[in-house]
Amino acid sequence: MTSLDPQPRVRPRRRVPLWDNARWIAITLVVIGHGILPLIGASDTSYSVYLFIYAFHMPVFVLVSGYFAKSGPPGPSQLKRVITDIVLPYLIFETIWTLVHWLVGGNFWLDYATASWTLWFLLSLAVWRIVLPYLVMLRYPLAISMVVSVFAGYFPSIDSTFSLSRTIALLPFFVFGWAIRQRQLTGRWLALPPRIIWRWRGAAIALFTALAVFIALNIDWLRAIKIRRFLLFDEAYPTIGYDQFWAGGIRLAVMVLAMVLALAFLALMPRRATWFTALGSATMYIYLLHTFLLYPLRETPVLAGDKPWWVLPAVIALCIAIAIVLSQPFIHRIFRPLVEPRARWLFRQEPRTETGTLVLPPDIRG
Template sequence: MGHTISTVRMDDALGWGIYTYIYLFHMPAMILLSGVFSRPETTPRAVRSTFQLLITWALWEGLWAVLRFVFEGDDLSSKFLVSPAWSLWFLVSLATMRILLPYFARLRHPLLCSVLLALAAGASPAIGSEFSASRTLCFMPFFVAGWLARDRGWLAGDWFMRPARRTRAIAWGLLGIVALGFVAVPQLREVWRLDSWLRWRDGYAYMLEDAPLGSLEPSTWWGILLTGAGVRLLLLGIAAAMILALLLVTPRRSGVATAWGARTLYIYLLHGPIIWALRESGAVERISALGGAEGSVLGIAVLLGIGAAITVVLSMRWVTKVFHPLVEPRFEPMFARP
């Protein structure tokens, strides 16, 4: 849903607000949940799982290269397999996080160290989109927190497993307050391009130049470092709070979405070409303009509906059967028998 409105988010305050709201927490949440199901081990099973991610990533990098060559005439970029194509950065980051987790697990304070590393990453302009290095370091605290939450039983109490009505009300209130912030301050996008900071891939110096905080323009290296690290720490804290609130309001009983949750990798990979086709054909722009200048609400609503529909369709069982070779290719012959 975020990708359906990403190219038209600057057309009006509504689209920008919804996009920024989603990006405040959605990838941190996915990465925290990935950490919950990860182990700091180098067993054959763990190695195969990580290798599966890398094989899938390399396959889809090739598919995107072919797609762009056929329809756009783009030759193979010099950054092929260096800067992941569009949403494929997640696979690279997830594989890297799994490789790093055993080392973080050896530390006395792994979560604190991961946060400090995330803050320090923005100080170097050399840490960017290559091999998704910046996002890996920035999102590592959520991955480590997910592992710690399960390993140390942080979420095993009744307050989380069976949250009371008051607890759920507080969680809903937090999510609502953040949303109301965008409604109450529509000028925020003109004062501060918060959505640019939520890409998590550039250094502080570049971000404070490209998306400055109003009139605040630090010029010294320490001013840039402190300001950038302060903003990043704030965004990490907001994301953590929103993730906890989201998990608290999530129903505990099984439902239709429970089965869909096992197929999220199919949605994540397969929605990309669909959204790309909608963008390249001009459909996204035409839909966003439904109703003329006053119809941005209708256009955004339709685009979000399309995003939701794509999610539902790609969650169906037949999709996993048809596209299994592309999403989870078999590579067992590459490994020695146990």
């Protein structure tokens, strides 16, 4: 091909509606979980809904991220994406939250080692992307990540600094998402006839129904054993109050259940495009921005104490509306410099060899 030949067109990668549907539903559940948090202390119904959502929603979100992660040797382009897509947004939004806390509380304390509210996910995602190519070189990456996750829970020194506790604890779900793609389960699922699909969906509905009934009937016991703190995956067992040697079995059980529920969740996702499919490409905007809208509900007593029954569905409806609004294109245009900073100024433009040495132009090489 000469320089005069037309360049071949690169076909854009076709998006699979199932995964965009899963992305948007998962991030909407994240918003709902954060929105109803102030209600769970005084309402068993709210706490039941909260536990139901937290049993699988964050594992699903991490799984989806792992499904689309690259496991090959990281190249310059991939490493740049880690910086522009994850590290820079973290620094930007952590700085913004520091200013918010300063304006509200009067104390200015800039601490990039401790993530504000939901920003832990960005730190964890950066580590997961970097670690995955090395982890999958091992023979049993999923089993190894599960063992590491359970074992790490015994050490209180593995805490929330740089989101280390959640990074290690939730790593198996990231690897699980990668494993699903490696086994090409999406293609097999999409190829199944409707009658088989609905058998699996019926089983998924039965599983979620059983989970909801179990939580509702045992809500006092679940409060007593502090199961919520296990579902957050951010504390060591002794910190929660479990010094026993078998405490890791609780995390393992929660983890296995969450993986099964994640598969059931994906089975219930529409395989075709829906009204919210296009919204699934905006999950990071929703994740980073929804906390600013929910912050007043979290930090004020407006939802504290015993509330009428209609407050819970009203808050859920509000959270769904927030997810829809933050998915809109005008939000992307306004906040793209914060959520997706390009930062071309940050990277050197000189061509380099594989060893990183500078390639000099011919007139200088002589």
